[in-house]
Amino acid sequence: MNPSQSTSLLQARNLSIGYHVKKGAPKLIADGLNFDLKDGELTCLLGPNGVGKSTLIKTIMGRLPVLEGEVRLKNQLIQYYRSDALAKELAVVLTDKIGGAQLTVEDLIALGRTPHTNWLGKMSGEDQAKVDEAIAQTHIGYLRGSLIAELSDGQLQKVMIARAIAQDAGILILDEPTAHLDLVNRFEIMFLLRKIAKESKKAILIVTHDLEIALETADQFWLMTCGEPLRTGLPEDLVCSGAINQLLPGKELFFDAAKGKVKLQSPAEDFPIQGNPTKAQWLAHALVKNGLKFPIGVTIEATEQGFLWKEEGKVMRGFDEIGEVLDWCGKDERGRMKDESPNIHRSRRKIGR
Numbered sequence: 001m002n003p004s005q006s007t008s009l010l011q012a013r014n015l016s017i018g019y020h021v022k023k024g025a026p027k028l029i030a031d032g033l034n035f036d037l038k039d040g041e042l043t044c045l046l047g048p049n050g051v052g053k054s055t056l057i058k059t060i061m062g063r064l065p066v067l068e069g070e071v072r073l074k075n076q077l078i079q080y081y082r083s084d085a086l087a088k089e090l091a092v093v094l095t096d097k098i099g100g101a102q103l104t105v106e107d108l109i110a111l112g113r114t115p116h117t118n119w120l121g122k123m124s125g126e127d128q129a130k131v132d133e134a135i136a137q138t139h140i141g142y143l144r145g146s147l148i149a150e151l152s153d154g155q156l157q158k159v160m161i162a163r164a165i166a167q168d169a170g171i172l173i174l175d176e177p178t179a180h181l182d183l184v185n186r187f188e189i190m191f192l193l194r195k196i197a198k199e200s201k202k203a204i205l206i207v208t209h210d211l212e213i214a215l216e217t218a219d220q221f222w223l224m225t226c227g228e229p230l231r232t233g234l235p236e237d238l239v240c241s242g243a244i245n246q247l248l249p250g251k252e253l254f255f256d257a258a259k260g261k262v263k264l265q266s267p268a269e270d271f272p273i274q275g276n277p278t279k280a281q282w283l284a285h286a287l288v289k290n291g292l293k294f295p296i297g298v299t300i301e302a303t304e305q306g307f308l309w310k311e312e313g314k315v316m317r318g319f320d321e322i323g324e325v326l327d328w329c330g331k332d333e334r335g336r337m338k339d340e341s342p343n344i345h346r347s348r349r350k351i352g353r
């Protein structure tokens with residue numbers, strides 16, 4: 001969908017968030033927040049631990065009071081929504097522990113339909129169809145009859161996502177929905193949520209620390225960092241402007257815009273490694289990670305077969321694998337005789353094959 005065709009479903013203007021404490025002024029966590037959550041878009045909220053992402057979500061869902069400013073859902077102030085009306089508009093998955101250990105997976109997902117069922121809680125055919133669809137979309141049909149108490153953390157996370165999908169609200173908000181999932185499932189869930197945003201024209205907000213997967217899937221980023229205004233925009237624009245580095249305030253890490261990855265500051269390109277560029281890159285990567293350097297005058301050539309160690313341009317030895325180069329460099333650094341290592345003897349290959 002063209003971003004210009006999307007409509008803002010939820011807005012915040014000059015919003016302050018925080019906690020009322022027993023005595024004195026409220027504990028302010030962040031202020032001056034402005035954003036629009038639009039339909040048809042997947043938005044990722046990123047920021048360091050403790051900056052206030054969960055506090056923001058709890059404020060949006062009316063669980064915490066707005067300290068200043070306003071949050072509007074479909075143009076109406078959030079505090080004027082009754083909880084049953086809010087549940088029709090907003091499905092939220094928090095990181096809190098849930099009850100219902102003795103419910104089956106299907107029963108728990110069916111609870112997502114509560115805002116739509118009649119006062120007896122009777123499921124209609126349409127309700128059941130929404131439950132079935134959510135189970136199919138999240139690929140958890142094999143868990144349908146399992147008890148919640150018997151699920152792994154990752155399985156439970158998918159079930160909670162399925163429940164939010166079944167709720168079929170216009171806005172889905174998920175706090176770290178992929179935290180317990182393996183890499184494949186993380187991608188799968190994020191692409192599914194993107195697809196739901198596009199096809200069902202929903203506004204989806206996800207809190208995540210997974211910058212690289214967020215970059216692959218999100219339409220919008222909200223960057224929340226201490227003492228800075230909330231920065232919103234297209235992920236690609238935030239990368240190009242360097243704003244993404246707000247997430248990496250220390251000196252050690254930076255976002256390599258060319259490679260789309262978070263990296264250690266030491267530039268791997270400084271290593272005198274020639275030859276196969278992929279192998280050269282990963283050798284430099286391993287050297288940087290382990291804080292190793294070559295002695296002066298040494299260069300390495302990455303070949304199809306392995307790595308050639310050259311001193312003053314002359315090939316002195318060869319290694320099959322990166323681990324062997326690291327061993328050799330490590331021994332050098334500690335000043336041991338290189339030939340003492342039985343490993344190196346084994347790994348050294350004849351030169352000039």
Ligand SMILES: Nc1ncnc2c1ncn2[C@@H]1O[C@H](COP(=O)(O)OP(=O)(O)OP(=O)(O)O)[C@@H](O)[C@H]1O
Nearest residue numbers: 019020027029047048049050051052053054055056
């Ligand atoms: N009930 C509470 N009362 C007072 N302060 C709280 C309460 N809950 C959280 N805080 C504080 O609010 C701040 C923001 O917490 P929050 O959980 O929103 O951060 P977060 O960005 O979601 O962090 P994380 O990435 O670690 O989940 C923290 O300093 C935290 O200690």
